[in-house]
Amino acid sequence: MQAVCEVNYAHILRILPDCDTEDLSYRFSIGKHLAYEIKIVESSRYTSSLSIKQTTKDMPDYLTPSMTVRLYHDARLAEVINSQNTGALEPSYEYPNLKMRQRNEKQMVNIFLAEWLDFCLKHTPKVTSEA
Numbered sequence: 001m002q003a004v005c006e007v008n009y010a011h012i013l014r015i016l017p018d019c020d021t022e023d024l025s026y027r028f029s030i031g032k033h034l035a036y037e038i039k040i041v042e043s044s045r046y047t048s049s050l051s052i053k054q055t056t057k058d059m060p061d062y063l064t065p066s067m068t069v070r071l072y073h074d075a076r077l078a079e080v081i082n083s084q085n086t087g088a089l090e091p092s093y094e095y096p097n098l099k100m101r102q103r104n105e106k107q108m109v110n111i112f113l114a115e116w117l118d119f120c121l122k123h124t125p126k127v128t129s130e131a
Helices: 002-015 105-123
Strands: 025-030 034-043 047-054 066-072 077-083 128-130
Touching (some): 066 105
Antiparallel strands (some): 025 034
C-alpha cells in the first residue's frame, strides 16, 4: 500500500502545480464527456487535503467517483481517507460487516486513485486553476 501511496503522491504533484495553497480549484476535461475537479481543501506545512471528484453533467451523483485525499509532504505519500462520502476508511475490515465493506477496501480505493491519476496524466492536455 505504501508503494501505491508514493506513486499517487508523485502523480498528484505532476497534475497540480501548486498543491499547498488552500482554496484553489483545478478543473479539467478529457474529451467531451469526462470532467473532473480537484480542490485543495486544507493545507499546512506537512499535509494537504484534496477533494477529487468527477463533475460530468450527464451522470447521477451516486455513479460519479469522489474522494478525499491527504498528502503527507514529509513522507511524500498521498492516501485516500474518504471515498464516495462514506466516512473515514479503516486500514482493514472484518468480513462480513454491517456496511459490507471489503476487507481491503482502503487499498482498493488507493489503487483506483493510482489508475485514475495515470489515466488523467495520459489524457489531460491542460489543467486550469481557479482561486
